[in-house]
Amino acid sequence: MKIGVIGVGNIGSILVERFLETKPELKLYIFNRSPQKMEPYKELDGIVCCGNAAEVCEKAEIIFFAVKPQDVSALFEQVRVVEFNEKIIVSTMTGISIKVIMEELGTDRVVRIMPNIPGMIGKGVTGICFSPAISKEKRDLVIELLEAIGSTVEVNEKDFAAVTALSGSGPAFVFVIVEALIDIGLKMGLSYDKARELILHTISGSVELLKEKGNHPGEFRHLVTSPSGTTIEGIYSLEREGLRGTIMKTILDTYNRARKINEDIEKSL
Numbered sequence: 432m433k434i435g436v437i438g439v440g441n442i443g444s445i446l447v448e449r450f451l452e453t454k455p456e457l458k459l460y461i462f463n464r465s466p467q468k469m470e471p472y473k474e475l476d477g478i479v480c481c482g483n484a485a486e487v488c489e490k491a492e493i494i495f496f497a498v499k500p501q502d503v504s505a506l507f508e509q510v511r512v513v514e515f516n517e518k519i520i521v522s523t524m525t526g527i528s529i530k531v532i533m534e535e536l537g538t539d540r541v542v543r544i545m546p547n548i549p550g551m552i553g554k555g556v557t558g559i560c561f562s563p564a565i566s567k568e569k570r571d572l573v574i575e576l577l578e579a580i581g582s583t584v585e586v587n588e589k590d591f592a593a594v595t596a597l598s599g600s601g602p603a604f605v606f607v608i609v610e611a612l613i614d615i616g617l618k619m620g621l622s623y624d625k626a627r628e629l630i631l632h633t634i635s636g637s638v639e640l641l642k643e644k645g646n647h648p649g650e651f652r653h654l655v656t657s658p659s660g661t662t663i664e665g666i667y668s669l670e671r672e673g674l675r676g677t678i679m680k681t682i683l684d685t686y687n688r689a690r691k692i693n694e695d696i697e698k699s700l
């Protein structure tokens with residue numbers, strides 16, 4: 432199968448590298464505006480560095496658009512000449528609706544996805560939504576392709592801003608929390624390595640426990656919390672400091688930003 436990737440920055444390069452690693456049968460066509468981003472792929476088998484975005488669209492059957500939202504108008508201009516017909520466009524672009532892509536490029540086969548950075552090791556989660564014209568067979572094909580970066584969760588397009596906030600941007604918030612935990616480990620006298628190991632195992636173990644048992648998180652929280660013990664002291668502090676509210680507000684601010692990007696793009700086109 433012939434796959435195109437336009438924009439090989441953070442997300443585009445994850446897609447390219449995971450396709451190369453897990454699906455060597457694919458033929459890849461890539462293009463990046465700044466050609467140095469294509470350098471690492473130049474000599475590799477199964478990959479063709481194209482001269483422009485339209486060439487990628489001409490040659491590939493499924494084409495990933497992985498540019499920043501502010502570059503989308505220029506990209507539309509560059510690929511408007513292409514007859515998309517049966518081709519499928521898969522957009523990673525934040526805030527750009529399926530309708531906008533369909534109208535701008537005169538196609539009815541568009542998939543919108545919101546991947547995330549753990550896709551780098553095949554452990555990402557991707558929110559996905561299909562335009563109605565895409566058959567069940569082609570939907571399954573795109574989902575299978577995306578297994579290269581992890582699992583997929585089908586959502587309504589109206590929920591994309593929420594997906595962007597929770598899982599698209601989410602890893603950044605997790606990394607900030609991990610950094611803070613490591614820092615306080617240092618403050619209490621642990622080495623960086625020991626603090627890091629304790630924290631990563633605590634987080635991944637807690638996540639695995641929730642996944643395996645399926646309980647509400649509050650049930651396990653309660654198990655850890657002894658009367659007059661250490662945990663309740665921490666929980667009391669956390670509630671006084673408003674951690675839950677801070678987390679909720681963080682996600683809501685991110686969600687509102689995703690909606691605003693969408694609104695601004697729709698106005699500008």
Ligand SMILES: NC(=O)C1=CN([C@@H]2O[C@H](COP(=O)(O)OP(=O)(O)OC[C@H]3O[C@@H](n4cnc5c(N)ncnc54)[C@H](O)[C@@H]3O)[C@@H](O)[C@H]2O)C=CC1
Binds near residue numbers: 500
């Ligand atoms: N970084 C992340 O964790 C996630 C990003 N996204 C979305 O994916 C899109 C890409 O994000 P990143 O990879 O982080 O951005 P990036 O800036 O790292 O990569 C975009 C690449 O596209 C290239 N480019 C721009 N216009 C082009 C054009 N017309 N033709 C060819 N190449 C072009 C740029 O040179 C750059 O290398 C954005 O819309 C972003 O919102 C979605 C989910 C997660």
Ligand SMILES: O=C(O)[C@@H]1CCC=N1
Binds near residue numbers: 525595599600
């Ligand atoms: O920060 C951003 O706009 C993108 C969307 C999700 C993750 N990064």
